Amino acid sequence: MRASQRTKYRWMGLSFGLSIILLVVKFTAYFLTSSTAILTDAVESIVNVLASGFALYSIYLAGQPRDQNHPYGHGKVEFLSSGFEGAMILSAGLVIVWQAILSVFEPQELSNLDTGFVLLGITALANAFVGWMLIRTGRQTDSLALIADGQHLMTDVISSIVVMIGVAIVALTGQRWIDSVLSLGLSVLIIYNGLQLVRQSVARLMDETDAPTLDRVVALLNVHKERNWIDVHNLRVQKYGADLHIDCHLTLPYYWELTQVHDEVHAFEDTLKAGFSNEVEIFVHTDPCMKECCHYCRVADCPVRAFAFVRDVDWTSENLPLNQKHFVPLAVQSE
Numbered sequence: 001m002r003a004s005q006r007t008k009y010r011w012m013g014l015s016f017g018l019s020i021i022l023l024v025v026k027f028t029a030y031f032l033t034s035s036t037a038i039l040t041d042a043v044e045s046i047v048n049v050l051a052s053g054f055a056l057y058s059i060y061l062a063g064q065p066r067d068q069n070h071p072y073g074h075g076k077v078e079f080l081s082s083g084f085e086g087a088m089i090l091s092a093g094l095v096i097v098w099q100a101i102l103s104v105f106e107p108q109e110l111s112n113l114d115t116g117f118v119l120l121g122i123t124a125l126a127n128a129f130v131g132w133m134l135i136r137t138g139r140q141t142d143s144l145a146l147i148a149d150g151q152h153l154m155t156d157v158i159s160s161i162v163v164m165i166g167v168a169i170v171a172l173t174g175q176r177w178i179d180s181v182l183s184l185g186l187s188v189l190i191i192y193n194g195l196q197l198v199r200q201s202v203a204r205l206m207d208e209t210d211a212p213t214l215d216r217v218v219a220l221l222n223v224h225k226e227r228n229w230i231d232v233h234n235l236r237v238q239k240y241g242a243d244l245h246i247d248c249h250l251t252l253p254y255y256w257e258l259t260q261v262h263d264e265v266h267a268f269e270d271t272l273k274a275g276f277s278n279e280v281e282i283f284v285h286t287d288p289c290m291k292e293c294c295h296y297c298r299v300a301d302c303p304v305r306a307f308a309f310v311r312d313v314d315w316t317s318e319n320l321p322l323n324q325k326h327f328v329p330l331a332v333q334s335e
Contacts, residue, residue: 007137007141008059008063008137008138008141008143008145008146009056009059009060009063011130011133011134011137011146012052012055012056012059012134012145012146012149013056014130015052015055015056015130015134015149015153016049016052016053016055016056018126018127018130019045019048019049019052020049022045022048022123022126022127023042023045023046023048023049025119025122025123026038026042026045026119026120026123027042027045028119029042029115029116029119029120030042030116032115032116032119033115033116035116035163035170038116038120038163039183043092043095043096045156046092047085047088047089047091047092047152048152048153048156050088051081051084051085051088051089051149051152052149054081054084054085055081055085055145055146055148055149057081058077058078058080058081058145059078059081059143059145059146061074061077062074062075062077062078062145072240072243072245072281073240073243075239075240075243076204076205076240078143078144078145079144079201079204079205080201080205081144081145081148082144082145082147082148082197082200082201082204083197083198083201083202083205085148085149085152085197086148086193086194086195086196086197086198086199086200086201087194087198088194089152089155089190089191089193089194089197090190090191090194090195090198091194092190092194093187093188093190093191093194094187094191096183096186096187096190097184097187097191100180100181100183100184100187101180101184114171117164117168117171120160120163120164121160121164123156123160124157124160124161124164127153127154127156127157127160128153128154128157130150130153131149131150131151131152131153131154131156131157132150132154133150134146134147134149134150134153135147135150135151135154136150138150141278142239142244142278144200144201144204148197148200148201151193151197152193152197155189155190155193158189159186159189159190162182162185162186163182163186166178166182204239207238209237209321210237210238210239211317213237213239213244214235214237214317214321215317216275216276217235217237217246217272217275218235218315218316218317218320220271220272220275221271221272221315221320222315224271225315226264226267226268227298227299227300228252228253228264228299229250229251229252229264229268230251230252230253230289230293230296230297230298230299231250231251231287231289231293231296231313231325231326232248232249232250232251232315232320233248233249233251233319233320233321233322233323233324233325233326234247234248234249234285234321234322234323234324235247235248235320235321236248236321243278243279243280243281244276244278244279244280244281245280245281245282245283246272246280246281246282246283247282247283247284247285248282248283248284248285248320249284249285249286249287249323250264250265250268250284250285250286250287251286251287251288251289251293251325252264252286252287252288252289253288253289253299253302254288254289254290254304255303255304261286265284265286268284269282269284287325290325291306291307292325292327293325293327294306294307294308294309295307295308295309295310295311295327296309296310296311296312296313296326296327297309298312313326313327
């Protein structure tokens with residue numbers, strides 16, 4: 001198991017264990033106070049336990065090596081985990097809406113609010129620390145499952161803080177309707193967070209363009225651009241969990257021998273791999289240059305040059321994914 005994988009597994013295991021402990025604490029607070037708002041927080045903790053457990057399994061599965069049935073590895077299960085977590089959060093939000101509406105018509109007598117306040121404060125602090133660490137570690141290791149679970153915990157922190165404020169107001173004013181209104185407000189926040197996670201998960205499962213990663217690949221190519229790399233096009237960047245897959249077409253001099261093409265492709269691949277800490281798999285299709293490429297070809301002492309060099313073609317996130325060679329406009333060629 002890679003070091004990054006062990007780090008993800010360790011933090012996700014901590015999140016799962018903590019979610020079980022906090023579930024018990026929050027339901028204890030509810031039974032002591034009979035607060036619907038606290039029940040709202042406690043119900044969401046059930047989702048935390050289920051989601052963290054599935055996320056823990058998904059990280060274990062994502063770390064398994066490629067096999068004959070999964071030639072691209074198992075990394076996409078992290079996206080499925082994120083979507084599952086979002087769906088669970090969404091379901092919890094809808095249940096909380098129903099519970100809050102019922103509490104308006106059947107209000108419960110509140111008690112032991114000071115004890116409930118303290119217990120919620122403890123859970124908020126614990127969730128804030130672990131949630132922050134999960135998001136931080138998830139960004140470092142490109143793990144959507146960790147980020148999703150961390151965001152879930154941070155949403156739980158906000159929920160707990162709002163509930164604590166509500167409990168304090170109810171204790172000071174005796175207005176129990178505030179408890180139900182807070183539950184409805186929290187349910188809106190929870191439902192929104194769940195929809196965002198589901199949307200992000202579906203986008204990644206459908207290989208939606210990961211703009212930040214594409215920008216990073218383009219930046220690497222521009223910084224380390226070699227004279228012999230005449231053109232790059234049809235660039236595609238996909239993430240399967242933390243693993244990165246890059247496909248592209250690389251234009252090289254048409255008169256090169258196969259061994260020289262092979263060595264240049266390896267140098268091209270090594271340049272991209274050096275720019276990422278996670279595993280990178282690259283497929284490069286080589287194209288022979290054409291006479292029209294001479295206008296932006298920087299190959300030194302080219303023996304077959306047909307036209308003078310005019311200028312480089314700017315490699316951007318907009319033109320590299322296009323499935324066509326890039327040419328200098330005629331207006332620029334004639335200058």
